[in-house]
Amino acid sequence: MSAEQGHDSQVVLAEPIPDPGIEPHELRITDIDPQAADRVERQVSTMFGLAGLLALGSCVAYFAIPRDATVVIGPLSGNANNLTLGVTLGLALFLIGAGAIQWAKKLMVDNEIAEDRHDAHSTPQQKTEIIDAFSEGVAESGFTRRKMIRRSLIAAMGLLGLPAIVLLRDLGPLPGRVLYNTIWAKGIRVVNDVTLRPIKPSDLVVGQLVNAAPANLEPMLQESHTEYQNAKAKAAVIVVRIEPDKIRTPAGRENWGIDGILCYSKICTHVGCPISLYEQTTHHVLCPCHQSTFDLADGAKVIFGPAARPLPQLPLAVDSEGYLVAQSGFTEPVGASFWERG
Ligand code: FES
Numbered sequence: 001m002s003a004e005q006g007h008d009s010q011v012v013l014a015e016p017i018p019d020p021g022i023e024p025h026e027l028r029i030t031d032i033d034p035q036a037a038d039r040v041e042r043q044v045s046t047m048f049g050l051a052g053l054l055a056l057g058s059c060v061a062y063f064a065i066p067r068d069a070t071v072v073i074g075p076l077s078g079n080a081n082n083l084t085l086g087v088t089l090g091l092a093l094f095l096i097g098a099g100a101i102q103w104a105k106k107l108m109v110d111n112e113i114a115e116d117r118h119d120a121h122s123t124p125q126q127k128t129e130i131i132d133a134f135s136e137g138v139a140e141s142g143f144t145r146r147k148m149i150r151r152s153l154i155a156a157m158g159l160l161g162l163p164a165i166v167l168l169r170d171l172g173p174l175p176g177r178v179l180y181n182t183i184w185a186k187g188i189r190v191v192n193d194v195t196l197r198p199i200k201p202s203d204l205v206v207g208q209l210v211n212a213a214p215a216n217l218e219p220m221l222q223e224s225h226t227e228y229q230n231a232k233a234k235a236a237v238i239v240v241r242i243e244p245d246k247i248r249t250p251a252g253r254e255n256w257g258i259d260g261i262l263c264y265s266k267i268c269t270h271v272g273c274p275i276s277l278y279e280q281t282t283h284h285v286l287c288p289c290h291q292s293t294f295d296l297a298d299g300a301k302v303i304f305g306p307a308a309r310p311l312p313q314l315p316l317a318v319d320s321e322g323y324l325v326a327q328s329g330f331t332e333p334v335g336a337s338f339w340e341r342g
Contacts, residue, residue: 022112022113025111030107037106040102040106040107041148041149044107044149046152047095047096049156050091050092050095051156051159052092054091055162055163058092058166059166061088062081065081071083092160095156096160104141107146182235182330183214183216184235184326186328186329188325190212190237190316191214192210192211194211196215198323199212199239201318205241206241206260208280209240212237212239212263213236213237234267234334236265236274237265237314238263238266239261239263239324240263240264240278241259246283247298249299253313255315256327258324263314263316264296264300264314265313266311269292269310269311269312270336271290271336272335273287275288276288282295287307291304314329314330315331
């Protein structure tokens with residue numbers, strides 16, 4: 001109901017809009033021509049059938065296409081395995097959706113009905129009516145009568161479950177000892193990860209944090225891109241300079257820092273995101289993924305969030321030319337916690 005309000009605040013109620021009722025029902029071609037209905041049934045079954053084949057195809061592609069194969073399309077390039085999985089599964093889901101829409105629009109009964117509003121709570125009689133209406137709907141949809149559609153849909157839905165099972169394989173294998181070793185080793189220089197310049201203690205002022213990498217990473221790029229990426233992902237570190245009197249050094253690490261300069265793994269111990277947000281007044285560094293917060297002045301202990309252990313620390317020294325170097329590799333695995341770690 002609409003209302004108009006005059007200058008003297010008198011409210012004038014307009015006439016209610018009349019109920020337009022239900023538009024006259026129009027028969028579709030598939031309602032009057034059985035051949036047209038059969039044609040649509042074949043279309044829908046074809047879409048469901050193709051969806052099943054694509055789901056199977058995605059499983060084959062998963063195993064057949066090498067993980068490191070790339071595909072180049074114009075200026076774009078990407079991983080061929082991922083691209084094929086995305087295209088086949090995307091098309092399969094699209095065809096199931098398109099087939100269902102075609103089935104509903106062209107073949108299912110489309111009588112319009114008007115239902116008065118009623119209480120949200122259902123009486124036993126209404127519940128019985130709902131169950132009857134559901135059964136009637138199933139019968140009217142032709143799901144039981146149209147065997148070709150029913151079988152192709154059941155087959156496609158069943159086959160679509162296969163890629164989900166196959167993709168579970170990507171949850172493994174367990175890391176084993178792969179995270180125990182990085183390319184850090186005794187005497188490896190610490191370099192800025194952007195400029196690749198070796199870092200001297202005098203390059204860092206108190207409060208500064210630098211993203212860094214081992215100097216032996218760059219030569220790997222010439223040999224194998226994959227090896228380089230794997231090594232880089234595990235060896236990423238942060239170097240921070242803190243007022244020495246603010247640092248609480250864990251037992252056994254008394255000589256791991258140089259004049260307040262400490263070095264920690266950059267990989268969050270929760271699930272492995274790169275930590276990045278540093279607050280120099282509190283010495284806290286935050287992981288942007290799930291907000292785990294580490295106190296760099298206190299052995300990178302976890303002070304908030306889901307991470308279960310401190311960031312591993314890299315022991316530092318200074319070489320004969322005055323550059324920061326590692327005293328050794330990490331003394332514990334970097335990255336996310338995992339079952340075999342203990
Ligand atoms: S990965 Fe860092 S908090 Fe989850």
